[in-house]
Amino acid sequence: MRIWRYLMLIVLAVLPSLALAHGPTRQKTVLSVDVAAPPAEVWAVIGNFHDMSWHPLVFSTTGEGGNAVDAKRLLTLGAADGPTIAEVLTKYSAEKMSYSYMIEAVDVAVLPVTNYSSHLTLTPTAAGGTHIEWKGAFYRGYPNNDPPENLNDAAAIAAVNGVYQAGLDALVARFGQ
Template identity: 35%
Template sequence: MNRWATTALVASQLLLSNAVFAHGPTPQKIDESVVIQAPIEAVWEKVSDFNAIADWHPSVESSVPTDEQGTRVLAFKDKGTITESLDELDADRHYLGYRLLEEDIDVFPVSFYSVSVELTESDAGTEMLWQGRFYRADTGNFPPEHYSDEAAVEAMTDFAQDGMNALKAELEGQK
């Protein structure tokens, strides 16, 4: 084999090996928190009512329960709807966990998520921890920018922070 053919063969094998090692999305996460100057029970009363998120989250227009098992359809202002399912509600721990059942990547650029919200007492009132684990909207190897990992992290972070800050303002009497 001549030198040119050998170089071409090696180059094609390198290109093919990169394709073999390409992979889909990796799990992303957010861990957001805020301290609300209010008793834990007052915060829990708001957060634990799974279908009342529209009462305090500025992005949510409505939350409609679809069954008695804790499934809701959230309608977003000027965006669309998604369906979520309540997985766990623990009043003793002040903890709730839920997940995405039906996506709308125009609402959130994610293909799946699970979220937990946990409250703990602090010297200043109540610490609210909002954690999310999720995958970007486009699960292919080369997603467009608006469906990338970065877009998913930004959307989930903004949603958590906007909700927590609105709840903080309401419960601290700043709304």
């Protein structure tokens, strides 16, 4: 009986430390905006997986596979010799005006995330415009405990939100609100 008490005390002493030993948690973010143009007009600009020319941070986009699932694209950021992000298309529906994609490769110094997936979708508004929603799920750039400040959860969320906001702002500038 005494051995069981000691074992229970040991288990109870160790359990709280196990809660602190977990790694990062999946982060999620959703940004959206309404623009004045009808969905078909907005989709004509953003609906091609291989054309990110509408996004101000993207210098160029190359790829293969069109808008088929498993199509790949390489985004070059800023300038011709800028950093790159390799992505793969995981879902695509022209009918629903939405697509999903994942990052296959990115330097965490460029975008401090890992295991990133994203979904971009358009829906009509009552006023005849378009509601654009861009959401993502990802882990911070540093997978272990005690990440450096530039690779922690807050840095990952801020970076992804910055990318989304820049794109949405460009669409508002193009189509009005």
